[in-house]
Amino acid sequence: MTDTTACPVISRMATNASDFDVRLDALLAWEGVSDVDVQHRVEEILDAVRTRGDAALIETSNRFDRLAVSSMAELELSPERLRQAHDGLGAEQRDALASAAERIRLYHERQKPESWQYTESDGTVLGQKVSPLDRAGIYVPGGKAAYPSSVLMNAIPAHVAGVREIIMVVPTPDGVLNELVLAAAHLAGVDRVFTLGGAQAVAALAYGTETVPRVDKIVGPGNIYVATAKRAVFGQVGIDMIAGPSEILVISDGGTDPEWLAMDLFSQAEHDEDAQAILVSWDAEHLAAVEAAIERLLPTLEREAIVRESLARRGALIHCEDRQQAVALINRIAPEHLELSVADPEEWLPDIRHAGAIFMGRYTAEALGDYCAGPNHVLPTSGTARFSSPLGVYDFQKRSSIIHCSAEGASALGKIASTLARGESLTAHARSAEYRIK
Amino acid sequence: MTDTTACPVISRMATNASDFDVRLDALLAWEGVSDVDVQHRVEEILDAVRTRGDAALIETSNRFDRLAVSSMAELELSPERLRQAHDGLGAEQRDALASAAERIRLYHERQKPESWQYTESDGTVLGQKVSPLDRAGIYVPGGKAAYPSSVLMNAIPAHVAGVREIIMVVPTPDGVLNELVLAAAHLAGVDRVFTLGGAQAVAALAYGTETVPRVDKIVGPGNIYVATAKRAVFGQVGIDMIAGPSEILVISDGGTDPEWLAMDLFSQAEHDEDAQAILVSWDAEHLAAVEAAIERLLPTLEREAIVRESLARRGALIHCEDRQQAVALINRIAPEHLELSVADPEEWLPDIRHAGAIFMGRYTAEALGDYCAGPNHVLPTSGTARFSSPLGVYDFQKRSSIIHCSAEGASALGKIASTLARGESLTAHARSAEYRIK
Numbered sequence: 001m002t003d004t005t006a007c008p009v010i011s012r013m014a015t016n017a018s019d020f021d022v023r024l025d026a027l028l029a030w031e032g033v034s035d036v037d038v039q040h041r042v043e044e045i046l047d048a049v050r051t052r053g054d055a056a057l058i059e060t061s062n063r064f065d066r067l068a069v070s071s072m073a074e075l076e077l078s079p080e081r082l083r084q085a086h087d088g089l090g091a092e093q094r095d096a097l098a099s100a101a102e103r104i105r106l107y108h109e110r111q112k113p114e115s116w117q118y119t120e121s122d123g124t125v126l127g128q129k130v131s132p133l134d135r136a137g138i139y140v141p142g143g144k145a146a147y148p149s150s151v152l153m154n155a156i157p158a159h160v161a162g163v164r165e166i167i168m169v170v171p172t173p174d175g176v177l178n179e180l181v182l183a184a185a186h187l188a189g190v191d192r193v194f195t196l197g198g199a200q201a202v203a204a205l206a207y208g209t210e211t212v213p214r215v216d217k218i219v220g221p222g223n224i225y226v227a228t229a230k231r232a233v234f235g236q237v238g239i240d241m242i243a244g245p246s247e248i249l250v251i252s253d254g255g256t257d258p259e260w261l262a263m264d265l266f267s268q269a270e271h272d273e274d275a276q277a278i279l280v281s282w283d284a285e286h287l288a289a290v291e292a293a294i295e296r297l298l299p300t301l302e303r304e305a306i307v308r309e310s311l312a313r314r315g316a317l318i319h320c321e322d323r324q325q326a327v328a329l330i331n332r333i334a335p336e337h338l339e340l341s342v343a344d345p346e347e348w349l350p351d352i353r354h355a356g357a358i359f360m361g362r363y364t365a366e367a368l369g370d371y372c373a374g375p376n377h378v379l380p381t382s383g384t385a386r387f388s389s390p391l392g393v394y395d396f397q398k399r400s401s402i403i404h405c406s407a408e409g410a411s412a413l414g415k416i417a418s419t420l421a422r423g424e425s426l427t428a429h430a431r432s433a434e435y436r437i438k
Numbered sequence: 439m440t441d442t443t444a445c446p447v448i449s450r451m452a453t454n455a456s457d458f459d460v461r462l463d464a465l466l467a468w469e470g471v472s473d474v475d476v477q478h479r480v481e482e483i484l485d486a487v488r489t490r491g492d493a494a495l496i497e498t499s500n501r502f503d504r505l506a507v508s509s510m511a512e513l514e515l516s517p518e519r520l521r522q523a524h525d526g527l528g529a530e531q532r533d534a535l536a537s538a539a540e541r542i543r544l545y546h547e548r549q550k551p552e553s554w555q556y557t558e559s560d561g562t563v564l565g566q567k568v569s570p571l572d573r574a575g576i577y578v579p580g581g582k583a584a585y586p587s588s589v590l591m592n593a594i595p596a597h598v599a600g601v602r603e604i605i606m607v608v609p610t611p612d613g614v615l616n617e618l619v620l621a622a623a624h625l626a627g628v629d630r631v632f633t634l635g636g637a638q639a640v641a642a643l644a645y646g647t648e649t650v651p652r653v654d655k656i657v658g659p660g661n662i663y664v665a666t667a668k669r670a671v672f673g674q675v676g677i678d679m680i681a682g683p684s685e686i687l688v689i690s691d692g693g694t695d696p697e698w699l700a701m702d703l704f705s706q707a708e709h710d711e712d713a714q715a716i717l718v719s720w721d722a723e724h725l726a727a728v729e730a731a732i733e734r735l736l737p738t739l740e741r742e743a744i745v746r747e748s749l750a751r752r753g754a755l756i757h758c759e760d761r762q763q764a765v766a767l768i769n770r771i772a773p774e775h776l777e778l779s780v781a782d783p784e785e786w787l788p789d790i791r792h793a794g795a796i797f798m799g800r801y802t803a804e805a806l807g808d809y810c811a812g813p814n815h816v817l818p819t820s821g822t823a824r825f826s827s828p829l830g831v832y833d834f835q836k837r838s839s840i841i842h843c844s845a846e847g848a849s850a851l852g853k854i855a856s857t858l859a860r861g862e863s864l865t866a867h868a869r870s871a872e873y874r875i876k
Contacts, residue, residue, distance in 0.1 A: 096857035126812050216825040235680050238825035242673050260873045266866035302865045357839035363848035363874050367867040371855040375839035387654040387676035389837040399827040401795035401813035410801035417809040419534035427740045428704035429805040435698045436801050
């Protein structure tokens with residue numbers, strides 16, 4: 001026996017194995033809940049920022065990000081600084097960033113919900129008015145997960161929605177700034193940037209301080225402290241989903257180059273050790289060819305160590321019986337990213353109930369969607385595509401119902417309301433409605 | 439001094455008073471967060487139901503709702519039982535309920551978001567597919583706050599969205615069933631009803647048990663145990679907003695009958711002692727007339743005691759300078775219900791940024807919207823209209839991004855993605871994109 005067979009690079013599974021359901025559940029399991037210790041530390045930080053404002057922000061930033069600042073002015077970057085970062089990029093990067101931003105903007109403009117109303121025969125008007133949030137807060141992680149593309153994906157939908165002020169927070173551990181992140185903030189229309197991170201940044205956005213304005217909604221991914229803080233302030237402000245590790249489910253009909261598929265799986269696995277990459281096919285020879293390509297290409301990767309650990313812990317090559325079983329797996333997993341590397345992706349679409357984003361056909365690598373296809377790369381993870389959606393313009397808007405009764409309409413509705421209100425023993429409701437009966 | 443002036447029925451405030459901002463903040467303050475004790479008890483219940491399923495549901499229901507059941511069959515109501523409740527109603531109530539259900543259905547059908555896509559010049563297709571949740575759970579409070587209208591407002595949007603299975607839970611303290619609630623469930627297309635309440639009902643819906651199927655989203659109001667449980671399971675399932683007490687802000691230009699306005703305020707205040715009713719006008723004589731009408735009509739109310747306490751604790755008559763100040767108050771309060779009892783409500787609309795529902799003109803009493811105008815009566819409370827929306831069809835759907843690159847499209851996008859991925863040191867992303875460059 002060789003080391004390779006003793007420790008395969010990636011698990012092989014088959015839907016017809018008797019223990020398949022149990023193994024799949026174990027593979028997909030992800031508990032994103034923080035422990036009591038983290039919760040207590042987060043509550044302390046939230047409380048400190050709520051009660052002591054800027055002073056607490058300066059203290060916690062110095063402690064957790066190893067800074068030595070003495071004023072809030074040192075924790076804010078000027079628009080001029082963002083522009084400098086942008087102008088300092090090489091032409092190729094600047095053009096690529098501009099192209100991506102433009103495509104993301106075009107897509108999100110198509111997505112924008114509009115107000116609507118209709119008039120009934122008695123003159124009563126009903127509808128919904130859609131309006132933007134006043135102020136949005138965008139959390140951008142620092143360190144190795146600081147991605148300029150995420151700045152575009154979070155800020156552009158807010159900008160398209162018409163949000164009046166977009167506040168970005170990004171931690172700078174040891175004072176290190178990421179020029180690409182600042183350039184992206186400039187391009188995406190961010191209004192103010194604070195170099196804050198962790199639970200203290202979430203607290204500042206949720207409650208406001210002397211310097212940081214309170215926002216209406218906080219979006220963007222972060223570590224367990226950020227996620228715990230977001231859950232705690234939910235209700236005080238809006239939040240987006242609490243993100244788990246990123247994942248891809250690739251379905252192949254056997255017709256895609258195995259090296260392409262191997263690299264597609266790697267592109268997910270290289271994010272971090274918890275990322276999940278799964279390939280499903282009913283073609284056993286093809287699965288073997290992909291496995292061979294994985295083993296062949298792995299040593300050529302810059303992030304080989306991360307990819308190896310991610311594939312070993314959370315990856316899988318799954319052999320299924322047929323297309324129907326593949327569809328059932330998709331809907332059971334409800335993947336964040338679904339790549340349909342098949343000849344006829346359009347024919348699959350009606351059967352797919354749950355997926356954050358669907359990458360259709362052999363040419364649509366997930367990486368294209370991550371950067372520049374246009375749709376958002378902030379997507380529901382860990383099976384939450386069952387009930388949630390990609391980040392979008394709609395996340396930065398809210399609706400108000402419009403009800404404008406004519407005298408005739410109010411009279412007719414008043415009779416119904418009166419009967420129902422009395423059935424609920426809410427007689428002031430009934431009498432308020434009855435005043436409007438002719 | 440008389441008792442009446444010593445203890446006014448409702449506070450009078452004026453925007454030009456020096457302490458106005460402080461008084462208004464105090465009036466609006468609402469802390470909906472549960473204490474540590476409640477959190478621990480809720481966590482115990484969640485854990486019990488997650489690990490012991492039906493057995494824990496039977497135990498907790500017997501304990502908290504004072505029942506004596508020994509099987510889950512005793513905690514489920516059959517469709518036949520719901521139909522019986524419906525058929526047992528008097529004709530007037532049945533017709534009123536049917537009219538309300540029909541109007542709610544028509545409005546929500548107009549609201550339904552649809553899938554969309556577009557094709558770029560190189561053949562690349564981008565869009566979003568909208569699909570319903572598989573299964574929704576609706577929490578209906580028991581006891582004095584058991585409202586059939588809430589069943590319609592929660593279940594009909596789910597039904598219009600195309601949700602496959604709608605599960606309702608409603609506690610029956612001391613075994614008491616509310617026939618109107620059951621009749622509404624029959625009308626609204628609820629599939630299964632369990633007589634469960636509290637944190638145990640939320641746990642059953644979130645995790646599933648041997649008998650209760652796991653749902654994808656839980657909606658509907660409840661007490662502090664229900665709210666705490668919903669916050670805890672958020673992420674495992676979707677949830678709607680965590681509701682605070684109900685509130686109304688009425689703006690009057692002085693032209694509406696003071697008795698109508700008094701009753702409109704009462705209709706909010708009669709919900710419970712924490713409900714909030716505020717009237718704003720720039721017409722001081724009119725405010726005095728409304729106050730007199732309040733004092734005159736109060737003794738005629740069935741729920742006089744609740745209304746008195748609610749008005750005393752959380753109500754206010756606010757005198758402002760002019761229309762502009764009234765608009766500023768609306769946007770600062772971000773009310774759940776906004777009644778524009780003015781001659782020209784359409785002219786106000788463009789300036790209103792935050793409100794759950796806007797009731798326009800003198801005829802549109804909030805009570806009409808509560809029951810049968812069509813729009814949803816589940817609305818964001820406690821200022822959360824800054825960032826959230828009425829319950830709607832969109833709450834029972836989710837979106838999947840669609841990306842289908844042509845060979846040409848993938849080649850062009852591959853170049854941009856490659857540059858950006860290398861800027862983020864994600865070289866497997868870059869290479870996955872580069873395979874698709876011609």
